[in-house]
Amino acid sequence: MSAVADTHGHGPAHDDHGGHGHHGPYGGFMRWVTTTNHKDIGTMYLWFAGSMFFIGGMMALAIRLELFHPGLQFLNPDFYNELVTSHGLIMIFGAIMPAFVGFANWQIPMMIGAPDMAFARLNNWSFWLLPFAATLLILAYFMPGGAPGAGWTLYAPLTVQQGIGMDFTIFAVHILGMSSILGSINIITTILNMRAPGMTLMRMPLFVWTWLITAYLLVAAMPVLAGAVTMTLTDRHFGTTFFNAAGGGDPVLYQHIFWFFGHPEVYIIALPAFGVISQVIPAFSRKPLFGYASMVYATSAIAILSFIVWAHHMYTVGMPVTGQLFFMYATTLIAVPTGVKVFNWVATMWKGSLSFETPMLFAIGFLILFTLGGFTGLVLSLVPIDIQLHDTYYVVAHFHYVMVAGAMFSAFAGIYFWLPKWTGRMYNETLGQWHFWLTLVFFNMIFFVQHFLGMAGMPRRIPDYPLMFETWNQVSSIGAFGFALAQFIFLYNLFTTLSRGQPAAQKQWEGADSIDWTHLPTPAPYHTFETPPVIK
């Protein structure tokens, strides 16, 4: 057993908590504070992501409530902008990213036959940075001037001018970035150095591959965001003028630096989602993944291209036509490797023996809706159309199709797929299917109609709108509340599974073939692969 995996739990409380042998972690709360076990940390990431998902969701509901009627009913415009900002930051950095890091923690060691993550203590610290960052984000609301109302992109010049809540947010972004970078270094090291004998790179499950590439993206992109917010901070307090127009700075420069991070960030969210889908679809098609090698290459191609397309988020800043053309062509090029992936998923299902349990339903929902989101992305990549649709609800609809129906559907697919292995208990299939269908219907009710609003010219980030937009906004708002209710089915299902779910089989899903299903009992023991398995 490697030295790093054995460092946990030599505390005073040898109480056999967690059902494992000769030495035990601390009991109760201290178990979670001090744990270095990848499964414990994965669990904490997922609970954290779940809580943030509900907090960010509440903010979305407040936004939709205000938009139910034109005019201002419930929120003043400043507070509305603060909610829009926090909703974005919390959902991206608090919910989606930690959810997939949670999957990575649980699954990567079990999928490559490693006993734990490479840096187990660092792993603990990467997680425990998050609650502090989230606290700073929320505390900003109680500062004079409130939370920043600059949108999740934190554009200058607004960020140079706002109150102390902005500084809280900047430090929160620093801490979140540090957490992600350390987590990514850990993931890369684990994957490259700790694979079981015979687990060559090209034999790794695709989920592990997508995380390897994502982790590289994080190491390369997150520091650039840290730089951008650091420049904002020094502009605010230390007299630099990177973005501060008064001293000759240029707010457009911020947009370039931000989106140099921001577009890879889109794939940091999407690639692990692709990874989960690439595990789920073959399992329920009872066929190996079609085009495994091309999936690896397509994922890499997407990652590399993601660094040269950033300015398609800012076609309207007044860049030369040459620049617009370059970013337009580079962006449309990304549709090629993405198309390869979608083709491969469909081809995996082709002539497969399909069954439609909840994880598969979410995966198919992902496949259809993510592709729709990809198509609207393709529409937005075209300069002449984008100039028309820039900053309208069409953009809002587009990125919610890839963030919610993409990343979040994939996260639900992953939770339903792996929950039996993690807990040893089977969720209630009927409730799972209700959760899926209601989520699917209400998701489209919220966001499909926003395409119409955007094409009709409704701008984003504004709490009021002309009367002619009212009908679709009402449909969207009703959808939002339905969507929220559907998530309580998930919560209920989750809690009843944890407390009294039926026992799950070792290989709960007939077609699942990665070594966590074939080599490990269910529930997965606290320590797994202390002796590396030999992969044939």
Place this chain on the structure above:
Amino acid sequence: MTLNANQRLFGKLAFVALAMFGFGYALVPFYYQICAAWGVNSLGQLPDAAVNTQVDAGRRVTIEFDSNAHGLPWRFKPLVNHLEVHPGQVTTVEYEVHNERAVPVTAQAVPSFGPASAGEYFRKIECFCFTQQTLAPGETRRLPVVFVVDPKLPHDVNTIAISYTFFEVAGRGGKG
């Protein structure tokens, strides 16, 4: 042994992360170089040379003047709101600014153009926006702008709006 390999990889990846933090800063000069190479950022603060251009008397361009004081207790307005000039003709206009605060204030004016693409044809030979302005309490000052509209201005542009915004230079406390 494994531990050492892990630590070495940690070191390399941490170096990449630090280098990318530096890369974010490297984007700053890179951005200004690109802007200069493509001639896009027409808000540059340097005065244009007084080039000897032919006055295109057969063409008139309307110049509109606008002024804003961003969060400053300054009254700031152009003495003429708009005028017509011939391309190539050197013209002087004046703005008037008054500090209403009881303390000295330093501020910087930043121009912007509508249409933005007209900026590069609006050549400022002399402008109060080239330097920071410090006004004593209650001081009123007239600020000149000497400009030439480049005769190469595209023919579909008949009106150029120039808008100056004064931003307070924080922390200077009027010390200039």
